[in-house]
Amino acid sequence: LYELVGAGMLTTAFLPVYLSIKKKVGQDEANAYTSNLLSIVVVATGLVAVLGFFFAAEVVYTQSFSAGADFDPTLAVYFFRFFVIEVMLYCFSTIFSGVLNAERDYLWPAAAPIFNNFVTTASFFAYAFLVNTNPELGLLILALGNPLGVLIQVLIQVPSLKRKGIKLSWRINLKDPALKETLKIGAPALIVVVATFVTMSVQTSSQLSVSASGASIAAYARLWYTLPYSILTVPITTALFTELSDSWAKENMDQFKKDFKHGINQILFFTVPFMMYLMIFSMPLVSIIGASKFTEDQLLLTQQFLIGQSLALPLYGIGMYLQKVCSAMRRMTLYAVSATLGSVVQVLVLLVGTSHFGMMFVATTSAIFYVVIDTIMLISLRKHLGQIGLKSMVFAFVRSILFGLAGSAAALLIMVGLRVVIGVPDGRALYGVLYCI
Known part of the structure; x- marks a missing residue:
């Protein structure tokens, strides 16, 4: 869903437009464009996350319609309802990484997914430890591991944004010409x-x-x-x-x-x-x-x-x-x-x-x-x-x-x-x- 909703557009269109705005009119306008895009993305992906939560079974079916009898759709739906919030979190990470890459700061965008993997891996170890004694708690930790890992991936890039002077705020301006350029690309x-x-x-x-x-x-x-x-x-x-x-x-x-x-x-x-x-x-x-x-x-x-x-x-x-x-x-x-x-x-x-x-x-x-x-x-x-x-x-x-x-x-x-x-x-x-x- 993240790929379907935001990844393609954000990954391909954000950086060229951001660099163009920064070169033509300066950092303040580039920050305003980023804030506007991020605010719109929060609204759009938040709606997708809510719909995904309530229609989890239907989404899971699109990926498993030819599955055999051993497939457990109930468990898949259970996990998906936790994972769907990642649609929003990954969009945050994509925009933050795009800004830092545009500023030629490649360290934390590259390192952030590593910390995501640490958290996710820790949830697997916790599940393995609990599966025989408390399987329900083990499944809960396993389900929480992915979204928590992505949240860490987002938060770990914030200090670098501040050091680069990137100031973001809540604003929505659907008439921003930069949005049209983003959509065009x-x-x-x-x-x-x-x-x-x-x-x-x-x-x-x-x-x-x-x-x-x-x-x-x-x-x-x-x-x-x-x-x-x-x-x-x-x-x-x-x-x-x-x-x-x-x-x-x-x-x-x-x-x-x-x-x-x-x-x-x-x-x-x-x-x-x-x-x-x-x-x-x-x-x-x-x-x-x-x-x-x-x-x-x-x-x-x-x-x-x-x-x-x-x-x-x-x-x-x-x-x-x-x-x-x-x-x-x-x-x-x-x-x-x-x-x-x-x-x-x-x-x-x-x-x-x-x-x-x-x-x-x-x-x-x-x-x-x-x-x-x-x-x-x-x-x-x-x-x-x-x-x-x-x-x-x-x-x-x-x-x-x-x-x-x-x-x-x-x-x-x-x-x-x-x-x-x-x-x-x-x-x-x-x-x-x-x-x-």
Whole structure:
């Protein structure tokens, strides 16, 4: 719901408009724009949270309509009623992070989600401690862990805002010209979010049709899938988003294309080898987080999902970066068209192939989605901007494959040795850690 209501527009539109206002009329007007947007978002997301609370069962059904008999909709609805407040909290975090990134303060926007994870992880440990003695209290703590974590993510950025002189207040001005500019850039992003929402709904339903634990399997696998992206790629794209927006506003096309090419090359350099790493170490990685939680069959399905999902890692990193590029250029319609076509293709493939090919196939369709997006986007940007360094990108891709293959060969030799010395890691957390180290 957060993605559907605010994330697309806020993530893509806020920073370019904020920078433009600050450069043209100063910090005070930029603060006024931020205050106005934040106030409107509070009202809109507050309404969504209330509706989500009362219609929780209907929302849960959109993600589980093909679930098997083992799925517990009552428990899902219970958790969702706690989680729905995150729609508002995440919008706060997105705006605060956008302001700090625009001010080139990247530390706390990057660190804030880490503290969110600390709180959420603590709630999991508390649940594990209480599940046998007081399961109701354990479930309550588990349900509160997520929204409390996001609240911490929001609050931890506030001191940095104050140090930067960002003063926010309650104000709503629907006639603010900056809002029109925000909508102009952000409206196509809503199309992207809707397309992604539909795709994720079908993909989640497909996972559940393969296994009643499909949602959990995907969640565990995506923890590892998103880790290299979050640690290595997000800092690159976040910093370059500010620079790209600044270069576009100044009409400095040479610098814009230089930064664009540099971003693609860096993403490929990091994500291609890690794609191979995730595949090779899929079972050890799954064993670390799935030990004592999953059966042998569930571990195997999680491994399959991680391998299939890993194929999309470089494509996903580039796709997310291209979204920021379009936002900086204020041409989100191009990305919206690409994402919609990608969504249509992925949904059709899922509906036709899931029953025949199983869990790994479901995960692999994410790569198809981003292949469509990245191909259309790069062709369109080449046509619009001229030379964008495609040869350099191909060279970076080949170099990354070679590095990845060299590392993979070494990893396979190490794994063979470990199998002889300590055995296979299937389902054993300690063995999984030893393999990955």
